Amino acid sequence: xxxxxxxxxxxSLLLRGPVVLAASIAVRDTSSPDHLSKHCxxxxxxxxxxxxxxxxxxxxxxxxxxxEYAFVGFSYEVTACQSRxxxxxxxxxxxxxxxxxxxxxxxxxxxxxxxxxxxxxxxxSSLGVHALVWFxxxxxxxxIGRRDAxxxxxxxxxxxxxxxxxxxxxxxxxxxxxxxxxQLAEQVILAKAxxxxxxxxxxxxxxxxxxxxxxxxxxxxxxxxSINIHMLPFFSQNxxxxxxSWPLVLNDLDWFIEHGNGKKMYFDENGWPSxxxxxxxxxxxxxxxxxxxxxxYFILLDRHCEYLKEVVGGGVGWFAHIYSDNxxxxxxxxxxxxxLKFPFHPRTFC
Numbered sequence: 135x136x137x138x139x140x141x142x143x144x145x146s147l148l149l150r151g152p153v154v155l156a157a158s159i160a161v162r163d164t165s166s167p168d169h170l171s172k173h174c175x176x177x178x179x180x181x182x183x184x185x186x187x188x189x190x191x192x193x194x195x196x197x198x199x200x201x202e203y204a205f206v207g208f209s210y211e212v213t214a215c216q217s218r219x220x221x222x223x224x225x226x227x228x229x230x231x232x233x234x235x236x237x238x239x240x241x242x243x244x245x246x247x248x249x250x251x252x253x254x255x256x257x258x259s260s261l262g263v264h265a266l267v268w269f270x271x272x273x274x275x276x277x278i279g280r281r282d283a284x285x286x287x288x289x290x291x292x293x294x295x296x297x298x299x300x301x302x303x304x305x306x307x308x309x310x311x312x313x314x315x316x317q318l319a320e321q322v323i324l325a326k327a328x329x330x331x332x333x334x335x336x337x338x339x340x341x342x343x344x345x346x347x348x349x350x351x352x353x354x355x356x357x358x359x360s361i362n363i364h365m366l367p368f369f370s371q372n373x374x375x376x377x378x379s380w381p382l383v384l385n386d387l388d389w390f391i392e393h394g395n396g397k398k399m400y401f402d403e404n405g406w407p408s409x410x411x412x413x414x415x416x417x418x419x420x421x422x423x424x425x426x427x428x429x430x431y432f433i434l435l436d437r438h439c440e441y442l443k444e445v446v447g448g449g450v451g452w453f454a455h456i457y458s459d460n461x462x463x464x465x466x467x468x469x470x471x472x473x474l475k476f477p478f479h480p481r482t483f484c
Contacts, residue, residue, distance in 0.1 A: 167483050168197065168198065168200075168201035168483075169197075169201055169235070169482050169483045171197065171201075174194070174195070174196060174197035174198070174201075175195050175196055175197065175260070175262065175296070175297075176197065176235045176236065176260055176261055176262040176297075177197050177201070177235065178233055178235065178482065180260060181260055182257050182258075182260045182296075186292050186293050186296070187296055192295060192296065192333055195296060196262075196299070197235075198448070199360075199398045199447070199448040200448035200449060201448075201483075202235070202236075202398075202400075202448065202449070202451040203439075203442055203443045203445075203448070203449030203450055203451050203483075204436075204439050204442065204443065204449075204451065204452070204480070204481045204482050204483055204484060205232075205233075205234075205432075205435075205436075205451075205452060205453075205454070205480035205481060205482050206234065206235050206236045206400070206451040206452065206453060206482075207228060207232075207234035207235055207236035207237050207238065207261070207262075207453050207454075208228050208232070208234060208237055208238070208453060208454050208455075208456065208457045208467070209237075209238045209239075209240045209402065209403060209404075209453050209454070209455040209456045209457065210224070210228070210237045210238065210239060210240060210456065210457045210461065211239075211240040211241040211456060211457075211461035211462060212239055212240070212241050212242065212243045212248070212252075213241035213242065213243065213461075214243075214460075214461075215243040215244075215245045215248060216243075216251075217251075218251040218254060218255060221251055221252060221254075221255035222254070222255045222258050222259065224457065225237060225255045225256060225258070225259035225261050226258070226259045228259070228261065228457065229259045229260055229261050230259075232467075232478065232479075233479075233482050234261065235261065235262060235482075236261060236262045236263065236264055236299065236451075236453070237256065237261050237262075237263055237264070238263075238264035238266075238302075238402045238403075238453050239252070239263065239264065239265055239266040240266065240268075240305065240403070240455075240456065240461070240462075241266075241268055241461075242266070242268035242270065242280055244276075244279075244280065244283075246283075247287070249265070249283070249284055249287040249288075249291075249294070250287055250291050250294075252265075253287070253291050253293050253294045253297055253298075254293075256297040257293050257296075257297055261297070262297055262298075262299040263297050263298050263299060264299055264300050264302055264362070264400075264402060264453075265284060265288075265298050265300070265301045265302065266301075266302045266303075266304055266305070266339065267280055267281045267284060267301065267302065267303050267304070267325075268280055268304070268305065269303070269304065269305070269307050269310070269312045271310060273312070277312075281325070284301065285325075285328055285329070288301075288329065288332055288334060289332065294332075295332040295333065295334060298332075298334050299334075299335075300334065300335045300336065300337050300359065300360060300362070301325060301329065301334055301335070301336050301337070302336075302337050302338065302339040302362055302402070303318065303321060303322065303325075303336070303337070303338045303339065304338060304339030304340065304362075305339050305364075305403065306339065306340055306341055306344055306364060307338065307340065307344075308338070308340050308341075308344035308345060308347070308348050308351055308354070309340065309341050309343060309344035309347070310344075315348045315349075315351035315353060315354050316353055318338065318351075318354055319351075319353040319354045319356070319357040322336050322337075322338065322354065322357040322358055323357050326357075326359070335359030335360060336358065336359055337358040337359055337360045337361065337362045338354055338358055338362065339362045339364065339402055339403065340354075340362070340363070340364060341363075341364040341366070341386075342363065342364075342386040342389050342390060344364075345389075345393075346389070350393060352393065355393055355394060355395070356395070358397070359397070360397055360398040360399065360400065361390050361394050361397050361398070361399045361400070361447075362399075362400050362402045363386065363387075363390060363399060363400065363401050363402065363404075364401075364402070364403040364404070365383060365386060365387075365401040365403070365404040365452070366403065366404070366405070366406075367379040367382035367383055367406070367431075368406050368407055368416060368421055368423065369416065369417055369421075370382045370417065370418065370421075371417045371418050372418060373416060373417070373418040373420065373421035374418065374420040374421060374422065375422050375427055375430070376406045376422075376427040376428070376429075376430040376431035376434060377427075377430045377431075377433070377434055379406070379431065379434065380434055380438065383434075383435075387399075387445070387450070391445065391446055394446075394447070396446050396447050397447050398447040398448050399445065399447055399450045399451075400450065400451045400452065400453065401435075401450060401451075401452040401453060402453050402455075403453070403455045404452050404453050404454065404455050405428065405431060405432075405454060405455040405456070405465050406423075406427050406428050406430075406431035407423045407428065407464035407465055408423060408424055408425045408427070408428040408464045408465075408475060409423055409424075409463060409464040410423050410464065411463050411464060414463075414464055423464065425475050425476060426476075428464075428465075428475065428476070429475075429476040429477075429478075432454060432478065432480055435452055435480070436480050436481050439481050439483075439484035440484050443484055454467055454478070454480075458470070458472070459475075
Protein backbone atom coordinates (compact mmCIF):
# COMPACT_ATOMS: atom_id res chain seq x y z
CA UNK A 135 0.00 0.00 0.00
CA UNK A 136 2.83 2.42 0.83
CA UNK A 137 4.49 1.76 -2.50
CA UNK A 138 1.21 2.22 -4.40
CA UNK A 139 0.55 5.54 -2.67
CA UNK A 140 4.08 6.72 -3.42
CA UNK A 141 3.63 5.76 -7.07
CA UNK A 142 0.35 7.68 -7.32
CA UNK A 143 1.94 10.74 -5.76
CA UNK A 144 4.86 10.44 -8.17
CA UNK A 145 2.49 10.37 -11.15
CA SER A 146 0.64 13.38 -9.80
CA LEU A 147 3.83 15.39 -9.54
CA LEU A 148 4.94 14.44 -13.02
CA LEU A 149 1.64 15.67 -14.42
CA ARG A 150 1.85 18.93 -12.51
CA GLY A 151 5.43 19.67 -13.57
CA PRO A 152 8.43 21.29 -11.91
CA VAL A 153 7.07 24.84 -11.81
CA VAL A 154 4.21 23.86 -9.53
CA LEU A 155 6.65 21.87 -7.40
CA ALA A 156 8.89 24.88 -6.91
CA ALA A 157 5.97 27.05 -5.89
CA SER A 158 4.70 24.54 -3.31
CA ILE A 159 7.94 23.32 -1.79
CA ALA A 160 7.53 25.22 1.48
CA VAL A 161 4.03 23.85 2.14
CA ARG A 162 3.73 20.84 4.43
CA ASP A 163 1.24 18.15 3.44
CA THR A 164 -0.95 17.34 6.44
CA SER A 165 -3.20 14.89 4.62
CA SER A 166 -0.67 12.04 4.52
CA PRO A 167 2.22 10.78 6.67
CA ASP A 168 5.25 13.07 6.54
CA HIS A 169 7.37 10.34 4.98
CA LEU A 170 5.00 10.44 1.97
CA SER A 171 4.94 14.24 1.70
CA LYS A 172 5.07 15.73 -1.79
CA HIS A 173 6.75 18.88 -0.54
CA CYS A 174 10.02 17.93 1.14
CA UNK A 175 13.05 15.92 0.08
CA UNK A 176 13.55 12.96 0.23
CA UNK A 177 10.05 11.96 1.35
CA UNK A 178 8.72 8.94 -0.52
CA UNK A 179 6.08 11.04 -2.26
CA UNK A 180 8.60 13.61 -3.48
CA UNK A 181 10.09 13.52 -6.97
CA UNK A 182 13.07 15.69 -7.81
CA UNK A 183 12.28 18.19 -10.58
CA UNK A 184 14.00 18.14 -13.94
CA UNK A 185 15.59 21.49 -13.31
CA UNK A 186 18.15 22.24 -10.63
CA UNK A 187 16.56 24.26 -7.80
CA UNK A 188 17.66 27.78 -6.95
CA UNK A 189 19.80 28.28 -3.86
CA UNK A 190 17.01 30.04 -1.95
CA UNK A 191 14.89 26.89 -2.19
CA UNK A 192 17.34 25.01 0.04
CA UNK A 193 15.79 26.64 3.11
CA UNK A 194 12.63 24.56 2.76
CA UNK A 195 14.06 21.64 0.82
CA UNK A 196 14.74 18.95 3.42
CA UNK A 197 12.14 17.05 5.40
CA UNK A 198 12.09 17.65 9.11
CA UNK A 199 14.45 15.23 10.90
CA UNK A 200 11.58 14.13 13.14
CA UNK A 201 10.09 12.34 10.12
CA GLU A 202 13.30 10.35 9.62
CA TYR A 203 12.81 7.45 11.98
CA ALA A 204 12.29 3.72 11.29
CA PHE A 205 13.86 2.39 8.07
CA VAL A 206 15.47 5.12 5.96
CA GLY A 207 17.70 3.25 3.49
CA PHE A 208 20.84 1.24 2.82
CA SER A 209 24.55 1.45 3.36
CA TYR A 210 26.11 1.10 -0.07
CA GLU A 211 29.76 0.32 -0.65
CA VAL A 212 31.48 2.16 -3.51
CA THR A 213 34.88 0.44 -3.49
CA ALA A 214 33.98 -1.14 -6.85
CA CYS A 215 33.75 2.36 -8.40
CA GLN A 216 30.40 1.56 -9.98
CA SER A 217 29.56 3.21 -13.27
CA ARG A 218 27.03 6.02 -13.32
CA UNK A 219 24.54 3.71 -15.00
CA UNK A 220 24.93 1.02 -12.35
CA UNK A 221 24.54 3.63 -9.62
CA UNK A 222 21.34 4.89 -11.23
CA UNK A 223 19.90 1.38 -11.59
CA UNK A 224 20.73 0.32 -8.04
CA UNK A 225 19.73 3.63 -6.46
CA UNK A 226 16.36 3.38 -8.19
CA UNK A 227 15.99 -0.14 -6.82
CA UNK A 228 16.88 1.16 -3.35
CA UNK A 229 14.28 3.90 -3.65
CA UNK A 230 11.36 2.26 -5.41
CA UNK A 231 11.69 -1.41 -4.47
CA UNK A 232 12.44 -0.85 -0.79
CA UNK A 233 10.91 2.59 -0.09
CA UNK A 234 14.24 4.09 0.92
CA UNK A 235 14.84 7.76 1.46
CA UNK A 236 18.63 7.67 1.82
CA UNK A 237 21.74 5.85 0.80
CA UNK A 238 24.71 5.92 3.15
CA UNK A 239 28.04 5.58 1.35
CA UNK A 240 30.60 3.09 2.62
CA UNK A 241 34.17 2.61 1.44
CA UNK A 242 35.79 4.85 -1.16
CA UNK A 243 36.20 5.25 -4.89
CA UNK A 244 39.05 7.57 -5.85
CA UNK A 245 38.03 7.92 -9.48
CA UNK A 246 37.95 11.56 -10.53
CA UNK A 247 34.48 13.11 -10.34
CA UNK A 248 32.98 9.93 -8.87
CA UNK A 249 30.87 11.89 -6.37
CA UNK A 250 29.29 13.76 -9.28
CA UNK A 251 28.05 10.36 -10.50
CA UNK A 252 26.65 9.71 -7.02
CA UNK A 253 24.86 13.06 -7.09
CA UNK A 254 23.31 12.40 -10.51
CA UNK A 255 22.18 8.90 -9.54
CA UNK A 256 20.70 10.20 -6.29
CA UNK A 257 18.95 13.05 -8.10
CA UNK A 258 17.42 10.75 -10.70
CA SER A 259 16.29 8.39 -7.91
CA SER A 260 15.04 11.06 -5.47
CA LEU A 261 17.44 9.73 -2.81
CA GLY A 262 19.32 11.69 -0.20
CA VAL A 263 22.96 10.82 0.48
CA HIS A 264 24.96 10.41 3.66
CA ALA A 265 28.37 11.10 2.10
CA LEU A 266 31.59 9.76 3.57
CA VAL A 267 35.21 10.77 3.96
CA TRP A 268 36.73 7.30 4.09
CA PHE A 269 39.85 6.86 6.21
CA UNK A 270 40.45 3.22 5.39
CA UNK A 271 42.52 0.89 7.53
CA UNK A 272 46.12 1.59 6.49
CA UNK A 273 46.88 4.47 8.83
CA UNK A 274 47.91 6.73 5.94
CA UNK A 275 46.78 10.23 5.02
CA UNK A 276 45.00 9.37 1.75
CA UNK A 277 41.78 10.51 3.42
CA ILE A 278 42.91 14.13 3.10
CA GLY A 279 42.75 13.95 -0.69
CA ARG A 280 39.38 12.22 -0.48
CA ARG A 281 38.07 14.94 1.80
CA ASP A 282 39.27 17.67 -0.53
CA ALA A 283 37.84 15.95 -3.62
CA UNK A 284 34.46 15.52 -1.94
CA UNK A 285 34.36 19.12 -0.75
CA UNK A 286 35.32 20.33 -4.22
CA UNK A 287 32.43 18.40 -5.74
CA UNK A 288 30.01 19.65 -3.09
CA UNK A 289 30.93 23.24 -3.91
CA UNK A 290 31.10 22.91 -7.71
CA UNK A 291 28.15 20.62 -8.47
CA UNK A 292 24.98 22.73 -8.20
CA UNK A 293 22.85 19.70 -7.30
CA UNK A 294 25.19 18.26 -4.66
CA UNK A 295 23.86 20.33 -1.77
CA UNK A 296 20.32 19.28 -2.67
CA UNK A 297 21.03 15.55 -2.26
CA UNK A 298 23.79 15.53 0.40
CA UNK A 299 22.12 15.36 3.80
CA UNK A 300 25.33 15.03 5.80
CA UNK A 301 29.06 14.42 5.42
CA UNK A 302 30.49 11.70 7.65
CA UNK A 303 34.04 11.11 8.76
CA UNK A 304 34.57 7.37 9.01
CA UNK A 305 34.32 4.54 9.21
CA UNK A 306 34.99 4.12 12.96
CA UNK A 307 37.94 6.55 13.10
CA UNK A 308 37.98 6.49 16.91
CA UNK A 309 37.79 2.72 17.26
CA UNK A 310 40.48 2.31 14.57
CA UNK A 311 42.62 5.01 16.20
CA UNK A 312 42.96 6.91 12.92
CA UNK A 313 43.13 10.29 14.67
CA UNK A 314 43.23 11.34 18.33
CA UNK A 315 39.77 12.48 19.33
CA UNK A 316 40.80 16.13 19.68
CA GLN A 317 42.16 16.15 16.12
CA LEU A 318 39.03 14.43 14.83
CA ALA A 319 36.87 17.05 16.55
CA GLU A 320 39.00 19.73 14.89
CA GLN A 321 38.44 18.13 11.47
CA VAL A 322 34.69 18.17 12.08
CA ILE A 323 34.78 21.85 13.03
CA LEU A 324 36.86 22.75 9.98
CA ALA A 325 34.54 20.78 7.71
CA LYS A 326 31.48 22.51 9.15
CA ALA A 327 33.08 25.86 8.37
CA UNK A 328 33.97 24.76 4.83
CA UNK A 329 30.44 23.53 4.12
CA UNK A 330 28.50 26.20 6.02
CA UNK A 331 27.56 28.11 2.86
CA UNK A 332 26.04 24.88 1.50
CA UNK A 333 24.18 24.15 4.75
CA UNK A 334 25.54 20.58 4.81
CA UNK A 335 25.97 19.16 8.33
CA UNK A 336 28.97 17.08 9.42
CA UNK A 337 29.21 14.00 11.62
CA UNK A 338 31.35 10.98 12.47
CA UNK A 339 30.36 7.38 11.73
CA UNK A 340 31.34 5.46 14.84
CA UNK A 341 30.65 2.75 17.44
CA UNK A 342 29.62 3.64 20.97
CA UNK A 343 32.72 1.76 22.10
CA UNK A 344 34.86 3.95 19.85
CA UNK A 345 33.83 6.94 21.93
CA UNK A 346 33.93 5.08 25.21
CA UNK A 347 37.49 3.77 24.78
CA UNK A 348 38.62 7.37 24.24
CA UNK A 349 37.18 8.56 27.54
CA UNK A 350 33.87 9.39 25.87
CA UNK A 351 35.41 11.74 23.29
CA UNK A 352 32.90 14.38 24.34
CA UNK A 353 34.67 16.96 22.20
CA UNK A 354 33.71 14.94 19.11
CA UNK A 355 30.12 14.47 20.29
CA UNK A 356 29.88 18.20 20.92
CA UNK A 357 31.28 19.06 17.48
CA UNK A 358 29.12 16.80 15.28
CA UNK A 359 25.70 17.89 14.01
CA SER A 360 24.04 14.46 14.16
CA ILE A 361 25.04 11.16 15.74
CA ASN A 362 25.62 8.39 13.19
CA ILE A 363 25.91 5.17 15.13
CA HIS A 364 27.39 1.80 14.23
CA MET A 365 24.91 -0.62 15.74
CA LEU A 366 26.39 -4.11 15.42
CA PRO A 367 25.18 -6.19 18.37
CA PHE A 368 26.50 -9.42 16.86
CA PHE A 369 29.95 -8.39 18.12
CA SER A 370 28.87 -7.96 21.73
CA GLN A 371 30.38 -10.33 24.27
CA ASN A 372 26.79 -10.99 25.33
CA UNK A 373 25.44 -11.74 21.85
CA UNK A 374 23.38 -14.83 21.15
CA UNK A 375 20.55 -14.60 18.60
CA UNK A 376 19.29 -11.50 16.85
CA UNK A 377 15.83 -11.61 18.39
CA UNK A 378 17.47 -11.46 21.84
CA SER A 379 19.64 -8.45 21.00
CA TRP A 380 17.33 -5.55 21.93
CA PRO A 381 19.00 -5.04 25.35
CA LEU A 382 22.34 -4.77 23.52
CA VAL A 383 20.90 -2.15 21.16
CA LEU A 384 19.44 -0.22 24.08
CA ASN A 385 22.71 -0.30 25.98
CA ASP A 386 24.53 1.59 23.22
CA LEU A 387 21.58 3.81 22.36
CA ASP A 388 21.12 4.86 25.98
CA TRP A 389 24.79 5.88 26.13
CA PHE A 390 24.31 8.19 23.16
CA ILE A 391 21.09 9.57 24.64
CA GLU A 392 22.97 10.37 27.84
CA HIS A 393 25.95 12.02 26.13
CA GLY A 394 24.54 13.27 22.83
CA ASN A 395 22.93 16.54 23.94
CA GLY A 396 19.63 15.69 22.25
CA LYS A 397 21.03 15.46 18.72
CA LYS A 398 19.38 13.55 15.89
CA MET A 399 20.53 9.93 15.70
CA TYR A 400 20.82 7.32 12.97
CA PHE A 401 21.91 3.69 13.02
CA ASP A 402 23.97 3.82 9.84
CA GLU A 403 26.26 0.76 9.89
CA ASN A 404 23.56 -1.43 11.26
CA GLY A 405 22.85 -5.13 10.87
CA TRP A 406 23.54 -8.75 11.74
CA PRO A 407 25.67 -10.99 9.49
CA SER A 408 24.38 -14.12 7.82
CA UNK A 409 27.90 -15.61 7.68
CA UNK A 410 31.21 -14.98 9.36
CA UNK A 411 34.44 -14.20 7.56
CA UNK A 412 38.04 -13.41 8.58
CA UNK A 413 37.03 -9.83 9.44
CA UNK A 414 33.63 -10.76 10.91
CA UNK A 415 34.10 -12.94 13.97
CA UNK A 416 31.90 -12.99 17.08
CA UNK A 417 33.11 -12.16 20.56
CA UNK A 418 30.56 -14.49 22.10
CA UNK A 419 30.50 -18.28 21.62
CA UNK A 420 26.69 -18.06 21.59
CA UNK A 421 26.42 -15.59 18.71
CA UNK A 422 24.61 -17.15 15.74
CA UNK A 423 25.24 -15.96 12.19
CA UNK A 424 22.80 -17.16 9.53
CA UNK A 425 20.20 -15.72 7.17
CA UNK A 426 17.39 -16.20 9.66
CA UNK A 427 19.19 -14.12 12.27
CA UNK A 428 20.05 -11.42 9.75
CA UNK A 429 16.33 -11.16 8.97
CA UNK A 430 15.29 -11.37 12.62
CA TYR A 431 17.46 -8.38 13.54
CA PHE A 432 15.56 -6.11 11.16
CA ILE A 433 12.26 -7.57 12.34
CA LEU A 434 13.38 -6.67 15.87
CA LEU A 435 13.91 -3.04 14.86
CA ASP A 436 10.53 -3.00 13.12
CA ARG A 437 8.92 -4.33 16.28
CA HIS A 438 10.35 -1.42 18.25
CA CYS A 439 9.41 1.27 15.73
CA GLU A 440 7.25 3.17 18.21
CA TYR A 441 10.08 3.27 20.74
CA LEU A 442 12.66 4.48 18.20
CA LYS A 443 10.23 7.14 16.99
CA GLU A 444 10.11 8.75 20.44
CA VAL A 445 13.86 8.87 21.10
CA VAL A 446 15.17 12.37 21.83
CA GLY A 447 16.34 14.36 18.83
CA GLY A 448 13.49 13.40 16.51
CA GLY A 449 13.63 9.63 16.69
CA VAL A 450 16.16 7.14 15.35
CA GLY A 451 16.34 6.41 11.64
CA TRP A 452 18.06 3.18 10.66
CA PHE A 453 19.91 1.91 7.62
CA ALA A 454 20.33 -1.70 6.57
CA HIS A 455 23.99 -2.62 6.26
CA ILE A 456 24.48 -3.45 3.40
CA TYR A 457 22.84 -3.48 -0.05
CA SER A 458 24.53 -6.62 -1.44
CA ASP A 459 26.81 -9.43 -0.31
CA ASN A 460 29.00 -8.41 -3.26
CA UNK A 461 29.77 -5.28 -1.25
CA UNK A 462 30.36 -6.95 2.09
CA UNK A 463 29.87 -10.71 2.58
CA UNK A 464 27.12 -11.70 4.98
CA UNK A 465 25.47 -8.33 5.48
CA UNK A 466 23.73 -7.86 2.13
CA UNK A 467 20.00 -7.88 1.62
CA UNK A 468 20.86 -9.33 -1.79
CA UNK A 469 23.15 -12.35 -2.00
CA UNK A 470 26.18 -12.43 -4.29
CA UNK A 471 23.99 -13.71 -7.15
CA UNK A 472 21.60 -10.77 -6.90
CA UNK A 473 18.76 -12.64 -5.20
CA LEU A 474 16.98 -11.41 -2.09
CA LYS A 475 18.09 -13.46 0.90
CA PHE A 476 14.75 -12.94 2.63
CA PRO A 477 11.63 -10.76 2.24
CA PHE A 478 12.55 -7.22 3.23
CA HIS A 479 9.74 -4.68 3.64
CA PRO A 480 10.56 -2.75 6.83
CA ARG A 481 8.33 -0.07 8.23
CA THR A 482 9.07 3.51 7.20
CA PHE A 483 6.74 5.04 9.77
CA CYS A 484 4.59 4.08 12.73
